[in-house]
C-alpha cells in the first residue's frame with residue numbers, strides 16, 4: 001500500500017481581481033485599471049478519478065455523475081467545459097480552496113477556472129479559452145477581464161476590445177470591505193444604460209472624466225504614489241454615485257475609510273452593494289470598518 005506521504009501532490013494557483021478604477025465606463029469602451037489579488041485560489045492535484053472537491057462549499061463533483069444541487073450543477077457544467085479542453089493523460093482528483101471572499105466581485109470564479117485549467121495542464125490561449133467557457137457558464141456574458149487578470153497577475157489597463165495592457169508597478173496593499181449586501185452588477189449596468197439614453201451628454205462626460213482618472217491612477221501606481229491613486233479613487237466614486245451605482249452602505253464605508261485616514265476609497269465592480277476598496281492607513285481603516293460591523297479582507301495587488 002502506498003503511504004500517504006508518497007502520493008505525488010501538486011499545487012496550482014490563480015489570482016483574483018479587483019477593479020481599482022473605471023468600472024461601468026469600461027462597458028462603453030473606456031479603459032479600467034485592474035489589479036490581481038495574489039493567491040485567490042489554490043488547487044491541489046493528486047492522481048485520482050477526475051473528482052473536484054471544494055471543502056469550503058461542501059461540494060464534491062464527479063464528472064461521471066449529474067449533481068442535484070443548483071450551485072453544484074453550474075459548477076459541474078463549468079468544470080466539464082474545462083475538462084473538455086484539457087488533455088490530461090492520467091486522471092486527477094482536485095481539491096480547491098478559495099483564499100478570498102466568493103460572490104463578492106473579486107474574481108473568485110475566474111480564479112477557480114484558471115487554477116483548475118492549470119492543474120489539468122492548460123496554458124496560454126487554451127487556458128484562456130477554457131476559463132472564458134467556464135465563466136460563460138457561471139456569469140452568462142463575461143467581459144473577460146476577470147480571467148485575463150487572473151492569468152496575467154499584476155496591474156493592467158483593460159479595454160473590451162484591446163484586452164489587458166500590463167503595467168509595471170510595486171505590490172499595492174489594499175483593504176477590501178464588504179457592505180454585507182449582494183452586489184447588483186446586472187441592475188446597475190442597466191441603470192447606467194438608462195442614464196446614457198436619458199442624459200447622454202452628462203453621462204458621456206462622466207465616462208470621459210472617469211477615463212482621465214484611470215490614466216491618472218495608472219500613472220500613480222507605476223510611480224508608487226498611493227496618495228494620488230487614493231485621490232483618483234475618491235473622485236471616481238463621486239462619478240459612480242452620480243451614475244446611480246452606489247448605495248448608502250457603500251457611501252458610509254467610504255466616509256468611514258476617509259475619516260480613518262485612507263488616501264481614498266470607492267466601490268469596486270458592479271456596485272449597488274458588494275465590496276469597497278481603500279488604500280492607505282490599512283490598519284486604521286480595517287479597524288474602523290470592523291468596528292462598524294463590516295467584514296474586512298486585506299489583500300495585496302501583485303504579480
Ligand code: PMV
Pocket residue numbers: 022023024025026027104105106107142143183185189268269270271
Ligand atoms: O461586479 P463585477 O466584479 O463583475 O464587475 C463589473 C464591472 C462592470 O464594469 C460594472 C461591468 C462589466 O462588465 O465590465
